[in-house]
Amino acid sequence: MNAVTEHLEPTQPLKDALWVLVFTALIASGWLNWLPLGVVVAAVLLPFLIRRNPKTQRFAPWASVYAGASAFLMMPLNFSNLLERLSWMALGILLAWLIGLAYDGITERNHWAWLAGFILLILNPNTAAVIGVIGLCVLGALQARAARIRVGVQFQNRSSMIVLAILGLTIAAFSILLAQPAGFKFTDAPISVSKPKTVTKPKPTDTSPETTASGRSSIQKVPTPDAGLRNALLLANFALLLVMMALLFALLRNRTQPSKGRRKPELSELIPLLGAFIVLLALFVWASTPPPRLEGTKKPSEIQSTSENPNLNKPTKPPETKLEQSNRASPTLTVVMFLIVLAAAYWAYRITREKLGNSIPEEPELSSNSSLAIKIQATNRVREAYRGFLEICSANEIRRTNDQTSLEFAAWVGTLAPHSSVDVQTLTKLYEPVRYGQLSDESGALEAERIVAALKQNFKLEPLLGETT
């Protein structure tokens, strides 16, 4: 956990790491087979990969979320061979890389990432996969551009985020629509994409309900209600993903630009989380329910076996039954996973509250070589110290007017409390750079904290003329 936290936003590293954990746990609980585990591992490992670049390290949580996005995209799909699976997994990693690198501009490393991605796209035989991944890549790049995490520059344009979210949803929807004719099947049972020849078509003359209803290939071509439901759930998954991103956005924004020293998670942040859990729970419950079968129909494997075996009266063991069962989430496991996720979220919430409960946050663990992280931390501390100064002023009935700049305010406070004038001016000079786009260093943060501590002790208003002391 420490290794994961050390490169993240230094004010609440543990909280960030927990969010990553929560998201990856959500993804894992949605899958419950070996393929997503790979993606989950990728999602957990991505922060380690991305942290190498100090400029992109702050995107580590985002990268994990996007790796999760690829997992969500894959959720209803089944792949026939290892190459496709590996391609998807690698594409998930590539996707997250792109998110991180989109902000960093085109560097040599980016070229390699793009090249790797291109090769992977060629290797992946499925056009739909290409479309889907490109769509997500574009979305990710746009989101990362919009995010522009800088010190003091976060998510300024909320409407652009909404537009991008809608754009992302549209891209996702189109990807799914385009994916269907290209071979992806959103039916309720596992389907081998690259093995259509193993499915036996019913004879044209055979009009018996058993053969028509149970022929898998027939069901795939004509979307069933279940297929529609699954598509809807897939879209819901994307909506959920966007909600989660909005949640992250809100948390990041409030974390880096808190309006006050203390902050509790707001209802608007918790409602999407709750909504996300409800949707996921519904999905899991649905996934745990065996697919509805028409009365009198047989399993596809039975039909396949029957068609391959001329002796129709001799029942054979369906070879794909085990595979079908393995792709179903066990209800017990679903509940357990859900509880784990809920517990993790609650833990994250508690830790966050404890962390934010202090007006000046504790010094987080940071690696010695993470100079940027140290500077960001120092910057946040200077801003926190300035907020402390404003609270001191507020307690003394001195409030900045809307049209006053920090320098003007400092000059005004200096006239009201002349003995603190120098301290106030110094603090303001430390604060101004960090507020308007620069990073502070450790000495600046210490100085700001020292000044605020001194002001807490010594700040006293000069009595006005005619006022008794």
Place this chain on the structure above:
Amino acid sequence: MIQEFGNRIKQNVAKVIVGKDDTLEFLLAAVLAGGHVLLEDVPGTGKTMLARAVAASLGLDFKRVQFTPDLLPSDITGVSVYKGAGFEFQAGPVFTNVLLADEINRATPKTQSALLEAMSEGQVSADGITRPLPNPFIVIATQNPIEMDGTYRLPEAQLDRFLVRLSVGYPDQSQELTMLERLQGDHPISSLQAVTGDTSLLEVRKQSRLIHLEPELREYIVKLVHATRHLDATYLGASPRASLALQGVSQGLAGLAGRKFVTPDDVKRAAVPVLGHRLMLKAEARLKGVTPEKLVKDILSSVAVPVEK
């Protein structure tokens, strides 16, 4: 780099102009932002001298045009002259780096308009041919706001093309005394040398544009400019060009102060010189004694500054 560049010029200009640091700083900020400057004040306050001193300090090609009512557009842009084999274009004084348009409001609107294309697009169209002007191209114009006889008020389009309007103002007693001492002998303007060294103005301009401006400050600028469009006292507010100007001048001021970031103080400082001349007052407001400067200050006191809450 920007601060050093500015300090060198300020020190050099101070040999000629005494105690006009603020005006000079705005002028330099406007030059860094790639704009043109309108110096407006009563006669004898050193407008022309300031412009000449800055041009000399920058070490750029400098030309001066005395605007008079009989001045023709071709006197500024140039004219084609028949020479043996055919017509040959004789470039006008506008083909320079720094053009001092002295008493610009004495020329007719037609002649004033000859500068419109040059100021906004850095080119001159004459005889059906468009010719680019040297880069950088800076117009420093002067005008007298008091003596209105025989003058033509600058049109709105022309005013909008000036990044800032500055007033030099009278020196105080001690400054005037210093001025007398310095100018007792030869006028130092004739011996003023370029002080930019190896640093080119274009390079410094590029650096100035890179000065960080917080998105919130950008919003603040836009709010200020938009507020000028909804005033009862005006029939025309500031244009989008004013937003760009305010951003550029704020960056210039920050750079000259040695900062790599713009603060709200920079924006507030730049607001009056940048927005003042762009507000067109209604007649009744003028009669009531309302001035554009006062309106801008009112706006500054009504728009919230982005600071920590």
